[in-house]
Amino acid sequence: MAFKPESLEPTILWRYFQTICQIPHCSKNEKPLGDYVLSVASQYGLPAKRDQAGNIVIQMPASRGYENAPTVILQAHLDMVCEKNADVEHDFTKDPIEPFLDGEWVKAKGTTLGADNGIGVATLLALLEDTSFVHGPLELLFTVDEETGLNGARALPPDFVTGKILLNLDSEDEGMFFIGCAGGGDTEITLPIQRKSSGTGEPLKIMLAGLRGGHSGVDIHLGRGNAIQLLARMLFRCQVPFELVHFEGGNKHNAIPREAFAHVFVPTEKKEVFQKDLEAQFKEIQFEYKAVEDSIALRFEAPEEHHRFPLTLDSQNVLLSLLFGLPHGVIAMSQEIPDLVETSNNLAIVRTEADKIQIHTSSRSSIASALEMVRAKIEAISKLAGAHVKHIPGYPSWTPNLHSPLLQLMKRLYKEFAGKEPEIKAVHAGLECGILGEKFPGLDMISFGPELKNPHSPDERVHVPSVARFYQFLGRVLKVLAVEGLPKV
Secondary structure, three states: OEOHHHHOOHHHHHHHHHHHHHHEEEEEOOOHHHHHHHHHHOOOOOOOOEOOOOOOOEEEOOOOOOOOHHHHHHHHHHEEEEEEEOOOOOOOOOOOOEEEEEEEEEEEEOOOOHHHHHHHHHHHHHHHHOOOOOOOOEEEEEEEOOOOOOHHHHHHHOOOOOOEEEEEOOOOOOOEEEEEEEEEEEEEEEEEOOOOOOOOOOEEEEEEEEEOOEEEEOOOOHHHHHHHHHHHHHHHHOOOOEEEEEEOOOOOOEEEEOOEEEEEEOOOHHHHHHHHHHHHHHHHHHHHOOOOOOOOOOEOOOOOOOOOOOOHHHHHHHHHHHHHHHOOEEEEEEOOOOOOEEEEEEEEEEEEOOOEEEEEEEEEEHHHHHHHHHHHHHHHHHHHHHHHHHHOEEEEOEEOOOOOOOHHHHHHHHHHOOOOOOOEEEEEOOOOHHHHHOOOOOEEEOOOOOEEEEOOOOEEEEEHHHHHEEEEEHHHHHHHHHOOOOOOO
């Protein structure tokens, strides 16, 4: 069904969301959307500023009579993850997103929708126009480049906002309040390799595909297979001689690898035995992962091209040992919050070059010392293999505060609004709140939002009735903060 904002509630919000869909805004290309945000602020005569990174804050005055209420920061990020189905022609640098209505859900035609975090951005813009809201002074904060590493929040100047209450509108589960998140940091491993002057045997491409993958924070506890590590495992254990030329897998630091492939030379007379060895191991893997991976597939093909000579046996053994031995998955569960992953690592990306292998891992933990322990362990294992290690500067965790005055207020208001208690959660993923709390000490923060499904994929969808409820509840929160302020806890 066609997407018509005038038929949805709240119409103001959906009208802004439709406009956002017309403006390309992939990560690192948010300037056109930022320009639009500034134009809306100018339209309403409101002061706004943009920092060097592209972050924007709009100063919105209080409703009459509430000028002395506490200042509230409302925050969303401007960028979106740009993914499309393979059979869809779409240029994210110029083509608009095409939303449509499917029952109670808004989806996009073959691409990500950008409801993460376009709904949050549309909400902030709707507040500029919606005179029905009662509120104290507001600072509407729009950050950039959230999806590729929270980089906009990292770059915020220390005096960019002044409020001490922050509502982050970047969560995806209605009825859940998020009060904590993991910190994280990536590690780049560079393994020097040596190659032979020639290869012997028949070239063969091995592909492991069809795994479910998922977000390396939100889905890491589900036990899904890592294509890189599983393929390395099969080759490491293979009893038939072969020569490895190329190994590749994964494409994003925050995604569990769904596919991996290797190019090898196999003696012609051993090719059938080699394939049977890997197939036997693959059956073991299928059995191990039968509860979570029902579409995993192993394929053998003739490689399209074979530019490079094979690795020496020593380089081959070291590489496969390293890929098989690096940690992946859940390392520790929280001892304080039930069912929360405390520490994990994602073996994310492998790329083969002429004289080196590049490996990228992504570690997370809600405890700073545990995060550094994981990265130190990765460094130790990599150095044993003769690799060079570079730790990318990480982002801080957001430590849950169950005694937060803002939390106590919002729990009460949600019970009155929805007739039930909200769920209080921490998430094993990065949220900008961790950085914002470190950059602006003393913030009382909560992250919440409407119901979104499958963000970061072409299956992304947002539930229309939940958006209306989210918007109404936000109005209730802002009014009570203006009238009563925070409770004393």
